[in-house]
Amino acid sequence: MPLTVVAECLAAPGQEDRLRTALEAMIEPSLDEPGCLAYRPYADPNDGARMVIVEQWTSPRALAEHFTTPHFHHASKVLDRILAEPMKIHRLIPA
Numbered sequence: 001m002p003l004t005v006v007a008e009c010l011a012a013p014g015q016e017d018r019l020r021t022a023l024e025a026m027i028e029p030s031l032d033e034p035g036c037l038a039y040r041p042y043a044d045p046n047d048g049a050r051m052v053i054v055e056q057w058t059s060p061r062a063l064a065e066h067f068t069t070p071h072f073h074h075a076s077k078v079l080d081r082i083l084a085e086p087m088k089i090h091r092l093i094p095a
Contacts, residue, residue, distance in 0.1 A: 001093055002037070003063055005055040008088040015082035016048050022078045023051060029071040035062020049084070
């Protein structure tokens with residue numbers, strides 16, 4: 001069953017550019033994963049510190065495999081240092 005993920009990020013003050021860079025660096029390696037159908041970060045036009053990533057995966061298993069990749073582990077370490085609050089992840093399936 002396909003899975004859509006919406007991940008919400010809020011940068012700590014002064015970390016907005018680092019957040020954008022970290023999320024943009026995830027696009028290509030994530031799209032290269034066999035189970036990734038889409039991976040795109042979006043910026044909130046009303047709040048420069050807030051970004052959302054919209055991802056589509058072929059299955060929950062493909063997403064679980066994504067969480068084991070080196071690029072995900074690297075991004076997680078960076079995000080741990082620059083986010084103002086923990087990332088909120090919403091897993092959605094077709095209704």
